[in-house]
Amino acid sequence: QKEVEQDPGPLSVPEGAIVSLNCTYSNSAFQYFMWYRQYSRKGPELLMYTYSSGNKEDGRFTAQVDKSSKYISLFIRDSQPSDSATYLCAMSTSYDKVIFGPGTSLSVIP
């Protein structure tokens, strides 16, 4: 079983749609959970982070962590064409090494 799994997509939605992105993981020791956005040929850019289980909201973005199910989600409300990118879930057991999911490619069509 892979440590972090994520549907690669591609996911294509119309502008204004609600987008749901998900990851599952196998290591119950993960306690730091992050979502990164990556544009083509650029480095990952941190979008959201949560510690342990729970929800966190920031503008149009909501991150959810369910440690009992080993499942994390990112919701994007009122999606915009500028949200078109690859979204990487990431997690860590410590302050250092981060394990990334393979990423989901999202296209928001005007």
Next chain:
Amino acid sequence: EPEVTQTPSHQVTQMGQEVILRCVPISNHLYFYWYRQILGQKVEFLVSFYNNEISEKSEIFDDQFSVERPDGSNFTLKIRSTKLEDSAMYFCASKLSAQPPYGYTFGSGTRLTVV
């Protein structure tokens, strides 16, 4: 906003040659990292570096790889004898302190092509 700067943006090298990838972390950051991303694959941890020594490294980071902070501002990744499978984007990251990993700032990467 402070940035992590990586040079060059693209490097082409012949198999068996040595390459050095350079990074200038954010100036007051103390923790430094290299990650790589093979085309179409996930971002993978290579090594973490603090207080002039390696804190942790992955199994990818074998004897062909080394890291150095030669002058207090640059952070370099050296690959001694490149292989075709070393072709990837290499990302440098830094963070200020012993804070959770969401303190990372990534650079834009160096695309290494081994021919």
